[in-house]
Amino acid sequence: MSYFLAYDVREEVGHITAIYYDRANIEGIEGIAVENLPVPENNGLIPQLKVNLSDNTLYYDYASPPLSENAQIAALQEELTGTQLALADNYEQMLAAQQDATNAQLALADLYELTLSLQTEVAALKGGGS
Structure with missing residues (x-):
């Protein structure tokens, strides 16, 4: 399945703001298209999906609940x-x-x-x- 991930850039990192499953009506939205989403670790922390802007790879940062x-x-x-x-x-x-x-x-x-x-x-x- 293909996804479009919209993001805001803060401190040189793309913070995912929305995940679109349909690419209709995404013109003008800053983001990247990916085929697969990474799976977050099950470590008791809250996963926050982000984009490495230098190579457009996805990763999770984890925050305390x-x-x-x-x-x-x-x-x-x-x-x-x-x-x-x-x-x-x-x-x-x-x-x-x-x-x-x-x-x-x-x-x-x-x-x-x-x-x-x-x-x-x-x-x-x-x-x-x-």
């Missing part, structure tokens, strides 16, 4: 859990950085008080020694 609703929900829940854990980790890091900043400010305040105290003592020594 779409996830079921339950599998999609489980994947999203797993992703959400990962995001929540990363957020909690970032929050803990932010709290630790805040504590470090507070400790640095307290140390600076202590140094400032010590400097004032030392300045007062130096002024007293200068004033008392004349």
Whole structure:
């Protein structure tokens, strides 16, 4: 049996859009005529018939089947859990950085008080020694 396969060209590959079993009314449609269609592998994946444009040979690319609703929900829940854990980790890091900043400010305040105290003592020594 003879077939006409219409295709769209994307990324230098012919992606089959229709298979015609009758060649009537195919003028102006980009495609190729073949005598036989290749048989896809039975591997649990979704076969996608394509055309190698350099030599007009047919081949199958295989795509993973779409996830079921339950599998999609489980994947999203797993992703959400990962995001929540990363957020909690970032929050803990932010709290630790805040504590470090507070400790640095307290140390600076202590140094400032010590400097004032030392300045007062130096002024007293200068004033008392004349």
